[in-house]
Amino acid sequence: MQFVDESSITVEAGKGGSGCLSFRREKFIPKGGPDGGDGGHGGSVFLVGDEALNTLIDFKYQRFYKAENGQPGQGRQMSGRQGQDIYVKVPVGTTVIDVESLEVIGDITAPGQTLKVAQGGRRGLGNIHFKSSTNRAPRRTTLGTEGERRELRLELKLMADVGLLGMPNAGKSTLIRSVSAAKPKVADYPFTTLVPNLGVVKLGTHEHFVMADVPGLIEGASDGAGLGLRFLKHLTRTRLLFHVVDVAPFDDVDPVDAAEKIALELERFSPTLAERPRWLVLNKLDLIAEQDREAVVADIVARLGWEGPVFRISAISGDGTDALVQAAHRWLVEQRLLEAEDETAAERERGMRERMDAEAVARAEARMTRRQRPDVEEDDDDFDDDDYDVGVEYVRE
Template sequence: MFVDKAKIFVKGGDGGDGVVAFRREKYVPEGGPAGGDGGNGGDVIFVVDEGLRTLMDFRYQRHFKADRGVKGRNKNMHGANADDMIVKVPPGTIVIDDDTQEVIADLTRQGQRVVVAKGGRGGRGNTRFATQSNTAPEIAENGEEGQERWIVLELKVMADVGLVGFPSVGKSTLLSVVSAAQPKIGAYHFTTITPNLGVVDVGDGRSFVMADLPGLIEGAHEGVGLGHEFLRHVERTRVILHVVDMSGSEGRDPFDDYLKINEEIKLYNAKLEERPQLIVANKMDIPEAEENLQEFRRKLAETGTDRAIFAISAAANQGIQEVLYKAADLLDAIPDQPLVEEVAEVEERKVYRLDKREEQDYTIRRDNEDFVIDSPSLEKLIKRTNFGSHDAVMRFARILRNMGIDAELRRRGAVDGQTIRIADFEFEFVEHE
């Protein structure tokens, strides 16, 4: 079964907690702080593996969580960083953030990698908080939570040659004749609903991968029918074989079919119009086909389009070899490089230093009688603060004061004992004399 779309959950490992510890040595009666930092959590990293061809594995495992960092230890020993979680994906995988629909990465090359969920920083031990005024701090940070999110994986077939055309024009039959692939073949529309891949041996030492792609219908660029499920695979092919039912066996005009398919491709992505394309006039073993082919050539010439037309019968295995030679020649002339622009990998890890005035970001609003402070950086600080420690609580209060939040609350009318909310935490406002 070919799986070309999957939705999964990824989470970087949490950072290990820092610790509060002091030197306890025989001849050091008043040893200083000796709490080590926690280790960093592991990242979740996607790596391209050419041995994979589908997203099948992601049907059975949908959650990927990296390990958390090791907690710090005494004697200034830092906790170990967690190992990264490596997840292998097939070439042609596009990684999309499910919430924002932002494209995180477009993975096309063997070994290409991207961090999709960063691990959290380890918390700092009390050694880091020693100052001249507080030489024995009892402050240690909790580890930072790892990044987590739902992401969507979309696989665009990585094929050299793609077969396009209306349903039931003979694409699957052609693929079955020129390769060892065994696509489902039937006399009804959308027999092929997922791409089939086959390796084609040209016969002169050359070979290439051919994809039989699901048939198109009008409105596909807007998602009608298989729509985008089809068109995103066309983007990957380096050469397009446009298969046309030249017999008109279903009552359609072959040239009209040709125009409609190309229009759908152009409306989806204008750059695809420039992709090398060969016209394969199929079903030439049917009597009406020859007359239709002559009319097709005349109409094509009137448009000024200079595309080669190959008359074949896939069912009778006639005229196919010339198409394969020409497709191989075109592939030889095209640079072997990704056909889509790569997306920059995830930005560098940001380190928040809340004691600096320039990074003080917050807004204050009223919610009935309460004051609510919205601040991403403060929410991070709360998660890293151990409120069971008096020193840590005092440090948190000092940061709020240095950020000007105390003064702003007072200016807005906050009084002693009034409730202040930051994220899911509630505090009482205390008026200092």
């Protein structure tokens, strides 16, 4: 299955039915009066979150969705049938943006959640509504109004609690394989991960959280190098970032230099996302002699000037991973409790999400401006998904 996380569609609501011009005609009732019924409202277009979907691939092949028109009114005060609403299934985590106004219409963040994206047209009124003491035989009706038509941009941002950040081949995919049932591709060369992967980390019967692994970044990602920053948006819904650093890279790259480059690219992509809590996860310690490990860790932490939590792991053997996920779970539970009890903390979280939404709109506006330039033939950030026909892993248990 292809992993498609951006798509554009057109939605059109139904037109309202027109009111009817009719007069009651029955034997022995010569002056029956007006009896034209109203038209039916046009159907609206809704998006609904579907837990079974994890890609926007369907919208590559069907891009137009139209609700049913309302039927016109009839005589004998009979109203026209209302147009059927249409419900379009989208993955949970989809952000909906109006292409023309760049307004964020809403987010689908829960299964079954519905979002109206196009309002059906209003019904027209029959002539029965316009009779009065001075106008016994009105010939006035109103037409139904047109339904809304919108060009929408859908952006899928995976719903995860923890996001993995790091250079290619830092061991992010190995880590998510080690702590969950997800099975992303793992190999001894960079860029083995081409699409985001989700894994559910289970710690008990009712204790779990979702971890997201995105393709690795390299220096210059904000300018389109490597896979660019295309997939970083999937981390904007996370609450905690694991900055995975390879302490023994095969190409002799300085781990500190690599970590600083990732932090810079993160800041360029989203200053708000860069403010999220970020834990330093030093991976592949099994490749360093046991007696040298503490010295290597101390040197990296000191040169980075790191003041946050530091975890020492070997993802391939599982050493240290249990302590890492247990600490993450405790932190997530504490944060949710804090936001439930402290309005200031809840408001701070809402503010961060609003700022990230504003940054997403700014990126969309910049992308549209770039496409309109005559000297730009194509947008590197919106490459053809057919070039990446690979599977997405979303293992729940």
